Amino acid sequence: MSGDVILDVRDIMVSFSARRAGRKYRVQAVDGASLSLAEGEVLGIVGESGCGKTTLGRTIVGLVRPDSGTIRFNGADMIGAGSSSLREMRLKVRMVFQDPNASLNPRRAIGDSVAEAGDISGFFKTRAERSAAIAATLTAVGLNPAFADRYPYELSGGQRQRVGIARAILPTPSIIIADEPVSALDVSVQAQVLNLMMDLRDQLRLSMLFISHDLGVIGQISSRVAVMYMGRIVEHARTRTVLDQPLHPYTRALVAAIPKPDPSKRILGAIEMGEPPSLFTRPRGCAYAPRCPLASDRCFVEVPNLRSAGTDGRTIACHNV
Numbered sequence: 001m002s003g004d005v006i007l008d009v010r011d012i013m014v015s016f017s018a019r020r021a022g023r024k025y026r027v028q029a030v031d032g033a034s035l036s037l038a039e040g041e042v043l044g045i046v047g048e049s050g051c052g053k054t055t056l057g058r059t060i061v062g063l064v065r066p067d068s069g070t071i072r073f074n075g076a077d078m079i080g081a082g083s084s085s086l087r088e089m090r091l092k093v094r095m096v097f098q099d100p101n102a103s104l105n106p107r108r109a110i111g112d113s114v115a116e117a118g119d120i121s122g123f124f125k126t127r128a129e130r131s132a133a134i135a136a137t138l139t140a141v142g143l144n145p146a147f148a149d150r151y152p153y154e155l156s157g158g159q160r161q162r163v164g165i166a167r168a169i170l171p172t173p174s175i176i177i178a179d180e181p182v183s184a185l186d187v188s189v190q191a192q193v194l195n196l197m198m199d200l201r202d203q204l205r206l207s208m209l210f211i212s213h214d215l216g217v218i219g220q221i222s223s224r225v226a227v228m229y230m231g232r233i234v235e236h237a238r239t240r241t242v243l244d245q246p247l248h249p250y251t252r253a254l255v256a257a258i259p260k261p262d263p264s265k266r267i268l269g270a271i272e273m274g275e276p277p278s279l280f281t282r283p284r285g286c287a288y289a290p291r292c293p294l295a296s297d298r299c300f301v302e303v304p305n306l307r308s309a310g311t312d313g314r315t316i317a318c319h320n321v
Ligand SMILES: Nc1ncnc2c1ncn2[C@@H]1O[C@H](COP(=O)(O)OP(=O)(O)OP(=O)(O)O)[C@@H](O)[C@H]1O
Pocket: 016, 017, 018, 027, 029, 047, 048, 049, 050, 051, 052, 053, 054, 055, 056, 213, 279
């Protein structure tokens, strides 16, 4: 199924200025993250709240400018490219946002929201073509084309997220960055929306970065997973490998925290996740060291780089495994 590398992200650094207790700080939201996505592949990005997943996704679609690093789409530079080729690439790499309520303009009819990227890029040649594309896209996401004339407040949460997905697939993209697309939804509709995304992936031959804090959800839909901790990728491997044999101590804690359907298999209290980290007090060495059961002196002074581990393309950033 998976083919050539379609998206290559290298050494991305993103910092923001922040204020705390009257002082100005720069927080490093993404701290040298690298990943690659193959054609037709779903790559999961997992990590706890605040580790930089959304910022990395927004950087890839061009909503945030990185301080440094490179992003290549089919080999072409997406950061320094001239504006016309960049506009074309932007239509090919699209994002589904976590909160459909915040990402839809309440005063804009659904059809206009769905057509927005096409309108901005001059994609539609006639009004008839535009209307037909809106109707076909709404149908593709399981909504009645008559929804085009409705407004977000008339829709349920699940329907709004379907509109969020419709916005991302018109005009036809190659890559979808899905930022926790189901976590704001009622559990009863989460599976439906996930199934829709997987159907669309097959029909439209999409590649996908699927961001989630839930390794259980990632396990259902992605073939590889990148585990992110304080702005860096700490383990990157086939999802099955990560779930069966997590290597990085942080990945092990995440895997142990997945709720198990069978209570006798639950690893109760085996690994304590501990306090989440603060970007204001980033440790000097490995960012995970203060919480890590394996940490040695070296971990507190030297940042571990990603290195190969094992035969199936797994990489890991840890001094001690
Ligand atoms: N525009 C911004 N200005 C200042 N700080 C920001 C901005 N966007 C993100 N941050 C900070 O960057 C860090 C990473 O945030 P980000 O939203 O990328 O994390 P996340 O992994 O998506 O978290 P969550 O799981 O809660 O969505 C956080 O500390 C956040 O407060």
